[in-house]
Amino acid sequence: MKTILIIEDDPILLKMYAKKFEKDGFQVSQAVDGQDGLDKLANSEPAAILLDIMLPKVDGFEVLRRIKEDPKTKDIPVVLSTNLGGGEEDRKKGQDLGAADYLIKSDNTPAQIVEKIKGYIK
């Protein structure tokens, strides 16, 4: 069974995405802040990561940078999901850091996010 790591500090959204991925047959690893996410990543091998940007402790861009720096994790597709109105600038920053995609949470249903992530899993 493939694992998805979800790093999301809002408990309601975290539970929502976790439920949807489980419904779709994934195993879900959940992290509530950037540091927690990096810790969870150290002892699991997720097929993909759904990563919030505005996170306590270590923000999403920094988490992404560290994931892509580490040879062990650099090939895992990371999809940034945010409700920040940063627009093109943030999208580009994510792209430059190696994100597979950049999604606005309020524009996507959980089903759409699952479908998009599935598209990035080899």
Next chain:
Amino acid sequence: MDTNPKQLNELLEAEKQEFLTVMSHELRTPMTGVKGYLSMILDGDAGMISDDVKEYIAQAYVANDRLIRLVDRMMKTAAVQEGKIKFNIQKVDLVQNLIVLATDFQIPAKEKKLSLVYNKPVSPSGGPEGKIFVMADPDRLREVLLNLISNAIKFTSSGKVEISHRKINHYAVVDITDTGQGIKKEDQNRLFEIFNKTNLTLAGQEKGTGLGLFLARKLAEAQGGKVWLESSEVGKGSTFSAGFPVAN
């Protein structure tokens, strides 16, 4: 006090921007939760639901989406008014953008049994694929045109929506003509005001946010363009126009 009035003003401006960014994020997050869970109920993730429940949930989903759109537009409006939107002005082909938009809008037009016609310009060589280059920010240009086309479709219940080109001085003008119910004279000059309520007089229609035309005009003006109501007659329809400076 060690802060002079200018510094204080800058501080307040920075705080206002910070406030808007945080508010936008704080509003969108719970709305994302509402949207997500409602969509999961509709997907059947919580088990079978009756048709009545399905319809009520679908209505709640639509209402919540409207709220999301309203927040988006309010944030964008604030950003435009503050001059916080960066414009990347470059040479853009108006025709290519309209081809894409006209194709995208075929679906909503068909749903309302409207015909959506794009009269492409003829190229100097007589070929069908002319190009018209204007100076604009590609994303914002698309946003302005999208707003006008989507309004035309939204407020027209039968007939057609037609997109055509003309040139006025050094402006390339796009006319979007509909066979909708038209706009009363007394409402016409309020159309581009913020939170105009003209659209609320249309019974049984999806209500607008009252920000679309205001935003379209502001976005156009900020990149050297214009948006206006060319003509409108009650019972016959309206023509909205957008003009952008022709690229040399």
